[in-house]
Amino acid sequence: MNNNKNILIGVCGGIAAYKIPILVRLFVKQNYNVKLILTKASHDFVTEKTLSVLSKNQVITDFFDNNNNWNNHVQLAEWADVFIIAPLTANTLAKMANGICDNVLLATYLSCRSKTIVAPAMDLEMYQHPSTINNLKTIQSFKNLIIPAQTGELASGLVGEGRMAEPEDIFNFTLNYFKSQLPLLSKTILVNAGPTYEAIDPVRFIGNRSSGKMGIAIANYFSSLGANVNLVLGPSNQNNVSKNINVINVESASEMFTACMKLFESVDIAVCTAAVADYTPETVNKQKIKKSDKNLNLSLVKTKDILAEMGLKKSKQFLVGFALETENVIEYAKQKLINKNLDLIVANSAKEHGAGFGTDTNKITIIDKHNKMYNFELKSKELVAKDIVNTLMNLI
Ligand code: CTP
16 A cells, blocks of 8 residues: 655754664655655765665755756655655754745755654753744744654763654654644544345345445545544345445345434544445245246335435534436436435436446546536546545535
């Protein structure tokens, strides 16, 4: 798994630089992409080769590399999802506070639009000097995040405040920062997905061709945005559900109804993608039905409509339904939006090539309750999930 986040680490010339390889390992082990910039002074405490091997990337030390190629600090700054400067020395801090740009680390800092997190490390008196305190306040006012130095034994032999935060603390601070940026952190979501199986006898059922792919893609995307996701999943052979998702496996329409209604009251958003059976056998034969010369008639009774029930019960919840049609797609979808009291409906056609059940792609039109339509091209179900969730987020 790739976390898809780019971590840029700027290393200044302080003894605590010897701990930076540990920090790099922590990120790399979790599949973050790591690049480093070293100041000249840092070379006394940590080697370029060590950091290059650990990060699996060339380490930047100057505006030009050994072959006279320009290291584009603007591109580097753009690449970074976060810029960590650790250890931050009094010298680099003073330059950051005053916009001085006499090395590639500072040029990158000034070019960086992503968040900068600093972990200062200094001796006791230096850390308490009014100029250091002022400079820290100044860079804080520039919206940089500061991981305060810790108290402990310092390189000078003194004991006090000034030790760089431990690599684990810098790592966790950064992860918490990423988490705090997630737009759906405080939201609880319910997604249902997949088909339902309605038993006829112990070995047979009435089902449909839904794979669960669309709903799982939506649940996964919600989860990647920090939401607390519950997925009520009918029989599906998909195994790509994100590990943070609470999965409730069900089989029949009635089980899906019970599981969904139990959760519904406590969720902020419900997205019903499941292909719920509209009819179920009136009775389930206890034994396997034996073949005879006569035709077999099954009596089917209506199941409960989960989405319509949610529409009746909803108070503050945002409700999204799906409409899979073979004809009059938009018209039928609009009717369902009104009849089931939805905020959004996602219409797709079972007749459209590459759309609907079982495929890896889908082509959808989203309709909101003010009749506004959003049309999308045929694309992978993962990208369709993003379109649906992003449209929904713009509306709430
Ligand atoms: N739905 C549901 N419970 C049911 C049937 C459908 O929650 N018993 C939901 C589906 O999950 C979907 C929406 O209702 O979000 C529309 O489902 P669809 O099968 O397209 O329509 P139906 O309401 O079943 O009507 P019809 O089959 O006649 O088109």
